[in-house]
Amino acid sequence: MSFTDEQVEIARKIFSGPIAFLKSAPKLEHLPEPIVPEVAFAGRSNVGKSSLLNALANRNGLARTSNTPGRTQELNFFDVGQPLSFRLVDMPGYGFAKAPKDMVRQWRFLVNDFLRGRDVLKRALVLIDSRHGIKDVDREILGMLDKAAVSYRIVLTKADKVKATDLAAVTQATADEARQRPAAHPEIITTSSEGGMGIAELRAAVMEAVTV
Numbered sequence: 001m002s003f004t005d006e007q008v009e010i011a012r013k014i015f016s017g018p019i020a021f022l023k024s025a026p027k028l029e030h031l032p033e034p035i036v037p038e039v040a041f042a043g044r045s046n047v048g049k050s051s052l053l054n055a056l057a058n059r060n061g062l063a064r065t066s067n068t069p070g071r072t073q074e075l076n077f078f079d080v081g082q083p084l085s086f087r088l089v090d091m092p093g094y095g096f097a098k099a100p101k102d103m104v105r106q107w108r109f110l111v112n113d114f115l116r117g118r119d120v121l122k123r124a125l126v127l128i129d130s131r132h133g134i135k136d137v138d139r140e141i142l143g144m145l146d147k148a149a150v151s152y153r154i155v156l157t158k159a160d161k162v163k164a165t166d167l168a169a170v171t172q173a174t175a176d177e178a179r180q181r182p183a184a185h186p187e188i189i190t191t192s193s194e195g196g197m198g199i200a201e202l203r204a205a206v207m208e209a210v211t212v
Helices: 005-016 049-057 101-117 136-148 164-178 199-211
Strands: 019-025 038-043 075-080 086-090 121-129 152-157
Touching: 005 199, 038 049, 038 101, 038 199, 049 086, 049 152, 049 199, 086 199, 101 121, 101 136, 121 136, 121 199, 152 164
Parallel strands: 038 086, 038 121, 121 152
Antiparallel strands: 019 075, 075 086
C-alpha cells in the first residue's frame, strides 16, 4: 500500500478524535450544507459496511449494524474533527432481493442524484465482500460512479472469512476489473473489521481523499 508511516499516524490521530452522527437524509432536500469535503461508503446489504465504519472510528456504536438487509435507506452523515474537518457518508445498502420495486427505484434516484450533484464529495469507497468478489449488482453502482465521474476506491471486506489463496485470487480479479474502469483507483484495500486488517490503510485513504 502506498501510504507512509506519517500518513497512517496522522489518520489514526484524526480518527481517534471527535466523530459524531450528524443527521440522516431520506431525500436530497435534507442534505447538510456542503461546507466540508465528504467521503461516501457504498456497498451491498450485509457487506459489513456498518461494522467497517465502527472499526474505522474505533467506536462500537457509531453506525448501527443490522441483520436485516436493506434496513438503512437514507444517507447518514458523520462529522469528523473538532473543528469540523470532513464528513463520512454512509450510503444506503443495495442489492437486497426482497425489497419492493418502489424502494429500489427510490434508492437509485437518491444515490444517483447525490453522486451527480454533490460537489464536496471527494471520493466513494465501494465495499465488496471478499467471499464473493464483484457481482453484477456491484457493477451497477460502479457504473453510476463512473458516469458521475466520482473518484472511487474498492475495499474488500470480511477478509478473515476466506483462505489466503482465495483472498489473493479475488483481490487480483478485483484489481483487474478496477483498472478497466475510468473513475476507479487502481489499488484495492483489503480489510477485516474483526481482525483490524487494513483499517489503518483505510483511514489513510480517507485522509488522502479529503486533503487532495
